Amino acid sequence: MQRLLAGRRDMRHFRRGERIAPETLQRLLQAAHHAPSVGMMQPWRYLRISDPARREAIAALVARERDATASAMGERAAEFLRLKVEGIRECAELLVAALPPDDGTVFGRRTMPREMVVCSLACSIQNLWLAARVENLGLGWVSMFEPQPLAELLAMPAGAMPLAILCLGPVEAFYPAPMLEIEGWRSRRPWQDAVYENAWGEPASPNSAASKA
Template sequence: MTETACTTFSPEERQSFYRLVASRRDMRHFMAGAAVDEAVLMRVLQAAHSAPSVGLMQPWRFIRIADPALRQDIAALVETERHRTAAALGERDSEFLRLKVEGVRECAELLVVALAPDDGTVFGRRTMPREMALCSAACAIENLWLAARVENLGLGWVSMFEPGALATLLRLPPGGLPIAILCLGPVDAFYPAPMLELEGWRQGRPLAELLCTDRWSQPAA
């Protein structure tokens, strides 16, 4: 075990961690024309790659989008799904279309996270093979998100795309599945609260309403 792995954390470091978690935001507004230092990008990607995974399968793959034309193609896929989502929302369609839901064109770095084809790992995932791969990749994304925040970079998770179309665009192998488009880059300011709360779209619920003991129970009135 390395010295880093054995290190205990001071009260000040613990406080910094919880402040970091509370400060994480899903960002949609980025500084156009800004850049991310290559060393910083590698640090946040390494943080993502340090995530836990079931059976140490490491199912994540990170695709860095460097081709401007490819970025525009991805933006078009997102825009198509944005309008399909609006149509599915019924009476809230126009309200939804007023929201800024992504920063694909403006962000400094665009990343796609994909699940690799199933490698046959059984350890820990015999009963839930795809679910455990997804959970493992989600852990990697959360690590990347927190690392970006501590580097004072914004990150936004875009889920509005048709997976098959994006898989074809990125030439994923059979069995590969894109699960996230991540917009990363400098921002003018971080939102003081989740943007959907600020916009009045939805309010987050307190932990007390979502915490049960022994059995599933309805939240207290």
């Protein structure tokens, strides 16, 4: 299990012209659908983009947001623009993960209605990501887009919202470390820095269960 978790990568480089067998894609989507969700509301929808023109339109939306992001980067703009941030045109399958209109579920989300829906969809995407790694397929999560134009492009109903563009397909090789770490953009923090005990900022004691995990 640890090898699987450590080997998951946010992939950007895919082999062009490849396909994924229908039965493999079905297994991946079934894995996504077996994710946990608050109140068992299962607030995920996956749109498979098979139309080349629509794929190209999605790439254009992402390119627009990439330029806007670069403008907000200040002195790191040029460095950011050198990064490959998506594989929309190259990947074998393009999926859009979206939230459906709210179904009114109260169980488990009365105090945090929006957050629990988003968390549930994120669990589904993580299931898909790990299942893809088991199948030796790369997956990259693209978040650089304005939700409303993408929702309109995909004819989503009122109240639905796209949360992720997912590039899926065969890769030449998985990155040996997270790509942003390889590129010197940011490094992974030690896991111990994210674990507190009893109060915010209080480090976990050596004898705690968290420290032994």
